[in-house]
Amino acid sequence: MSLEDLREELSKVVDATDIFPRDYQKDGCVLEIRADADKIEAVAEATRDADFFLECITGLDFTNGPQVIYHFNAFSNLSRVLVRVQLARNQSLPTISSIYDAAIWYEREVFDLFGIHFDNHPDLRRILLPEDADFHPLLKDFGKVHAFRSTEEIYDEPDA
């Protein structure tokens, strides 16, 4: 399935205004989707049906709440898709581990390092840190960081 088909499938799931084309040469992705937490399962199903694999899940911490970034990619040329989910502080989001097995470990990592909870995850244990750790090290209020910013300070509104 091509990227255009995926885009069409995704437009059934999220608002068309939440899909932004991005320039691969500029930032390494061809498509960005901004999804709400409850849409992520539907988005993941659409990418799975389009024969994409889950490349990684990343957490980001901002003053106005954490973000979870999903990168999907296909075994073909230049097709990386970025999905951005903005969360409120202490908000949880559904797991996509029933859709992609790779998500089991990636979600455990995000939980471990950011304390973001994934609902219905089959095995949400710490993965990199010891079981008895009582902190989430990649949060910006932990340890030494250079800056703690809000999303507005980093992202200009992408032109649709």
Next chain:
Amino acid sequence: MTNQMLEPITEQTYYLNMGPQHPSTHGVLRLFLKLDGEYIVEADPIIGYGHRGHEKMAESHLYEQFLPNSSRMDYLSGLLFNHGYVAAVEKMAGIEVPPRAEYIRVICAELNRISSHLLWFGTYIMDLGGFTPFLYCFDDRENILDILDHVSGSRLTYSYCRFGGVAKDLDDEFISATRQFIERLRSRWDDYHNLVTKNVIFIHRAKDVGVINRELALRFGCTGPILRGAGVAYDIRKAEPYSVYPELDFEIPTGTAGDALDRYMVRLQEMEQSLRIVEQALDRLPDGPIKAAVPHKVRPPKGDYYFAVESARGALGFYIVSDGTSYPYRLKARVPSYGNLQVLTDVLPGTLVADTISILGSIDIVVPEVDR
């Protein structure tokens, strides 16, 4: 002491800890296995023993200060990680790299890929009980380490790339040593194939063992030789061309079944392709500067960027969020071994404990890279 008869075992299954200190886990990996006799029922790889927090370190260091960290994630293909990190920041900051520097990077990166594969080759066969190839491989690998040591000053954790170029220019000694090495390794293939590839014991240990097909690789996000062993010709060097790879002629070797033998064959052929790349790059090596003029502190513009390179183990990605200062706001390394290791939870159940060694070896993980 009196001999006591043990009570008959009533439980059918039991647990076995393999690692974290086990010679064939190549690093501090612990496999928590649930066994039924000799068969594995459940496998749970437990990682994190080598977690150093590279991603956290990045948040309080300048982009330049993170350079040495990059090659310490994967100590066997450090230069490929170094190249990936440098290229990601260059793309963000819009730094043009002189062609000579790009060629030097590709030459050194491919030599590093060969040395990584050679080490894998030697240790994999040693895990299966063959000691001799290990010594041959380390002899060859030593050559590469000497060559790279000559130009970069380090044998393992190379921090050779700089933003806008490389640290030191190649000299004639490097070029002649590399050409000699290419000849030498090419003359070795027959030995390797006679020693290992045609060895019936090896074939029995590797054929139809640990099958990872395309569908499984897709579910777990496996990349690199594992994916290519399953017949998918996916290589970042071709799929998302970077550096000077588009100008060079090489092929992507693939397997068919996706078993340990296919992964073995793919890696051996990849070394031959890497030799081709090095040879072509040496022939075409342009003259010119080796480093562009770059400001003392790199300040990439605001935004986020994902840059992928093909490491020796698969698709390596650096996802960097910049807030416009000279410190990365967040740096995430998408390491190939992470997905490649997780697939064991699906592959190991149903196999024999003895095959675990063969499967784990054929996957070629580097645990410090998984732990970061």
